[in-house]
Amino acid sequence: MTLQQLTYFLASAEHGSFSAAAESLHMAQPSMSEQIRRLEAELGVPLFTRAGRRLELTEAGRLLLPEAERTLAAAQAAQESVREVRDVTGGTVAFGTFGSAHHYLLGGLIEEFRRKHPSVRLRVVGQNSAEVADAVRDGHLEAGLVVLPVDDRGLDVRPAMQEELVYLSAEPRRVREPMTIEKLADAPLILYDARWGADDPMRRQLRERAQRAGVKIELDIEVEYMTAALDLAQRGLGDTIADRAIVASRGLARRLSGVPFDPPLYETFAFITRRNAHLSPATRAFIDVAQKRVAALRRRIDAEREAEASTAG
Numbered sequence: 001m002t003l004q005q006l007t008y009f010l011a012s013a014e015h016g017s018f019s020a021a022a023e024s025l026h027m028a029q030p031s032m033s034e035q036i037r038r039l040e041a042e043l044g045v046p047l048f049t050r051a052g053r054r055l056e057l058t059e060a061g062r063l064l065l066p067e068a069e070r071t072l073a074a075a076q077a078a079q080e081s082v083r084e085v086r087d088v089t090g091g092t093v094a095f096g097t098f099g100s101a102h103h104y105l106l107g108g109l110i111e112e113f114r115r116k117h118p119s120v121r122l123r124v125v126g127q128n129s130a131e132v133a134d135a136v137r138d139g140h141l142e143a144g145l146v147v148l149p150v151d152d153r154g155l156d157v158r159p160a161m162q163e164e165l166v167y168l169s170a171e172p173r174r175v176r177e178p179m180t181i182e183k184l185a186d187a188p189l190i191l192y193d194a195r196w197g198a199d200d201p202m203r204r205q206l207r208e209r210a211q212r213a214g215v216k217i218e219l220d221i222e223v224e225y226m227t228a229a230l231d232l233a234q235r236g237l238g239d240t241i242a243d244r245a246i247v248a249s250r251g252l253a254r255r256l257s258g259v260p261f262d263p264p265l266y267e268t269f270a271f272i273t274r275r276n277a278h279l280s281p282a283t284r285a286f287i288d289v290a291q292k293r294v295a296a297l298r299r300r301i302d303a304e305r306e307a308e309a310s311t312a313g
Contacts, residue, residue, distance in 0.1 A: 005039040006068040016054040091282035092121040096132035096144035120282045130199040142283040147201040148268040161298040165265040166258035169239040178262035185215040188238040192229040194222035
């Protein structure tokens, strides 16, 4: 039994005659009839009977009909999946990122993707990671790059890299030693992502660490954007926290000094998609480029850190 024979069988059942089915498929009627006879011989039962001038399905034909439809549909889906992987010729990427990604990752990522796939439209939304997770789970975005932890109900989560968080201050005496959670509880702290508050991944880590130490973190100032928190810290209005990649990026923290946490505190970046979702070819291609860019960023940060350690030594 071949897919071609099943195609001829379905066409004959639909049109009610071999000649009409052959015409619809742009082939000769004798070839169509011969393939149906071979199919019947293989199955050992007749599939059609004549009622006047029209073909009617036998009981065996009626049983075969839905199975033939499902088989051809599955074959078509398989063919489409391969075509989608091969050719990203259009569509729209709907992707979310954590809010600070535009400072050191997003521009190069979009530039590289557009160079490879100029016909694909992009909708890249920068939000708090908790909001990105909700949007992917609800189907408003196909995928995202977030900072963990997030609510992972209904999501596939694939960690991509870790980056260390540092405590930043314009006051040198406050960054002479690594920052402990006990000292942080007494620090003049400025944090961003004010709208998301306790749901922000970094704040969740700080809160869990503070609970284990029996202290409470109180904020002096909350703002929405990391750049605003860095600016206020540089003005001496308090201290803030950011990852090392941000500190090294574009001089955003040029008047601030930083120290690590004790024990070290890390942000984990991860790609998320809805569980068992079928991603569009455009989004799959975007994730592939994003994974390579994140890996390159990780290698660059590691190299810079080794160079710093070598210089300090």
